[in-house]
Amino acid sequence: MTSARIGASDRLFLIGTAAAVSVVPLLIVVITVIVVIAAWPAVQTHGLTLLTGVEWDVPRQQFGALPAIVGTLTSSAMALALAAPVGVCVAVFVNELAPRTIGTAVGALVDLLAAIPSVVYGLWGIFVLLPWLRETVMPLLRDTLGLGRFALFSGPAYGPSLLASGLVLAIMILPYIAAVAREVLAAVPRAQREAALALGATRWEMVRDAVLPTARAGLIGGVMLGLGRALGETMAVTMVIGNRNALPDSLFAPAYSMAALLANEFNEATGDAHVSALMAVAGVLLFVALLVNALARVLVGSVRTRHARVPG
Amino acid sequence: MIVTTAGALRFTDFSVWYGARQALHTVTIAIEPGIALALIGPSGCGKSTLLRACNRMTELVPGTRHTGTVHLDDGEIHAREVDVRALRQRVGMVFQQSNPLPRSIFENVAYGPRLNGVPDGSELTDRVTEALRRAAIWDEVADRLDDPALALSGGQQQRLCIARALANDPEVLLLDEPASALDPGATQRIEELLYDLRGSVTIVIVTHNLQQAARVSDRTAFLYDGRLVEVGETSALFTRPREAQTEAFITGRFG
Numbered sequence A: 001m002t003s004a005r006i007g008a009s010d011r012l013f014l015i016g017t018a019a020a021v022s023v024v025p026l027l028i029v030v031i032t033v034i035v036v037i038a039a040w041p042a043v044q045t046h047g048l049t050l051l052t053g054v055e056w057d058v059p060r061q062q063f064g065a066l067p068a069i070v071g072t073l074t075s076s077a078m079a080l081a082l083a084a085p086v087g088v089c090v091a092v093f094v095n096e097l098a099p100r101t102i103g104t105a106v107g108a109l110v111d112l113l114a115a116i117p118s119v120v121y122g123l124w125g126i127f128v129l130l131p132w133l134r135e136t137v138m139p140l141l142r143d144t145l146g147l148g149r150f151a152l153f154s155g156p157a158y159g160p161s162l163l164a165s166g167l168v169l170a171i172m173i174l175p176y177i178a179a180v181a182r183e184v185l186a187a188v189p190r191a192q193r194e195a196a197l198a199l200g201a202t203r204w205e206m207v208r209d210a211v212l213p214t215a216r217a218g219l220i221g222g223v224m225l226g227l228g229r230a231l232g233e234t235m236a237v238t239m240v241i242g243n244r245n246a247l248p249d250s251l252f253a254p255a256y257s258m259a260a261l262l263a264n265e266f267n268e269a270t271g272d273a274h275v276s277a278l279m280a281v282a283g284v285l286l287f288v289a290l291l292v293n294a295l296a297r298v299l300v301g302s303v304r305t306r307h308a309r310v311p312g
Numbered sequence B: 001m002i003v004t005t006a007g008a009l010r011f012t013d014f015s016v017w018y019g020a021r022q023a024l025h026t027v028t029i030a031i032e033p034g035i036a037l038a039l040i041g042p043s044g045c046g047k048s049t050l051l052r053a054c055n056r057m058t059e060l061v062p063g064t065r066h067t068g069t070v071h072l073d074d075g076e077i078h079a080r081e082v083d084v085r086a087l088r089q090r091v092g093m094v095f096q097q098s099n100p101l102p103r104s105i106f107e108n109v110a111y112g113p114r115l116n117g118v119p120d121g122s123e124l125t126d127r128v129t130e131a132l133r134r135a136a137i138w139d140e141v142a143d144r145l146d147d148p149a150l151a152l153s154g155g156q157q158q159r160l161c162i163a164r165a166l167a168n169d170p171e172v173l174l175l176d177e178p179a180s181a182l183d184p185g186a187t188q189r190i191e192e193l194l195y196d197l198r199g200s201v202t203i204v205i206v207t208h209n210l211q212q213a214a215r216v217s218d219r220t221a222f223l224y225d226g227r228l229v230e231v232g233e234t235s236a237l238f239t240r241p242r243e244a245q246t247e248a249f250i251t252g253r254f255g
Helices: A003-046 A066-097 A100-113 A118-144 A162-186 A190-198 A203-232 A235-240 A258-265 A271-306 B047-053 B084-090 B105-115 B122-134 B138-144 B154-166 B184-197 B210-216 B234-239 B244-250
Strands: B009-018 B021-031 B036-040 B064-072 B091-094 B172-176 B202-206 B219-224 B227-233
Touching: A003 A271, A066 A100, A066 A162, A066 A203, A066 A258, A066 A271, A100 A162, A118 A162, A118 A235, A162 A203, A162 A235, A162 A271, A190 A203, A190 B091, A203 A271, A235 A258, A258 A271, B009 B047, B021 B047, B021 B064, B021 B219, B021 B227, B036 B047, B036 B210, B047 B172, B047 B202, B047 B219, B084 B091, B084 B105, B091 B154, B105 B122, B105 B154, B122 B138, B122 B154, B138 B154, B154 B172, B154 B184, B184 B202, B184 B210, B202 B210, B210 B234, B219 B234, B219 B244, B227 B234, B227 B244, B234 B244
Parallel strands: B036 B202, B036 B219, B091 B172, B172 B202
Antiparallel strands: B009 B021, B009 B064, B219 B227
């Protein structure tokens, strides 16, 4: 084989891979541009009312997406509050505490949660979670524990609600948070662990004082990756959130999310103004999700590179 | 203030296996209180294993087992009633790569005493100050104890790690190639510090640098292939080695 041929095949290989790689950023740009162009008429007509309006009334051409935005943010925040501690605990248990065989088994089981299709989560939500919430959890929280005094836990217990959506989302993002947390903990150098152990720390004290602080930025990043998933999750949320386009006044109240709004209305959108308004909602969702994901990648990456040079 | 009593270590027929691989073969060696012992030998000869056996850090590797005994003063360190955390406070350790915890200079040194339940207050401050002085870094950090430890230079970080180990008031200080990642100036400071520490604490140091072994130690042990080949006065071992293997190693013919 001549060196000229090697050079030519190398160049072809380079061009081929470069073309494949350039598709990815191009897709993000194209999608963003299309969404912005399609949303532009609605932005011009309605301006900030799209973000701040609470009326979503298609026949009257009122397009205020605040209820959907609030629904997305609160259900995602709830999911995060529930899944983040559990995910980090799973990672600590699997990586640091459990014997290797048990740790691997638990880790694989948690990973499997990510393989369940989201419509299955939705069905489970409808047939198991919602009745349980309606008959047991909501009355327990509101009456037995007396939390009904607070607006957040008051109102009739229908089942479909912000609470249901938050719970389903928490389970769905748990495997992602746990997986990233495990990766981040594994990247903490052995020297850090030995520093604590050699001073007489217990295993728990080592995790608390050496491992978790070193991994903190990466753990936050993993949690935010989970948040990114929660923000955009559509099917399961649509099935349990109640799809009521009004500002929720309680965690027990049916609500809406941006993704659910888009999924429900896009097919039956009536007229250009409606489509454009939905595109504006899609733009908000896209912007928030991209922002959260980008921030998360930066944080996860910081732990990996900061400790890359330290020999294990 | 700290009242240190240097500890004596005694290995008797001590062997260590990592899984199926035997890393130490029936090592017997006595380390008198207050001396500085250097462990030398080619890579993989078992010197780090011998060092890490002193505070049972070898046990962190899954599948490790041992036979024989190790006595710290009169106690067998593997005895059932021995709390390994208490052992590691009596036998401090400094690593090849400086490894301050992600907290302030003060909090790094205070970490060991805090684990021991020393509360905030003058006792804790005294112990931290004393440890920083003994590690010859007090003058450089006295006015910035609340700065992050990771902001210090490599050599300072390593002396901080020595201070951190000393804050537990250990009887024995183990050092695993403590200067191998440092520049000559920082290395010299560490060596002077170790020289000054002799007497108040028993020092066991693993080093690849034979000149360093000659400079800082009273006695030197040469290990080869998991066996203790020779141990003796450092000056004697380097000038009149008894074993042919030792002579070959210190004259640079292998290793």
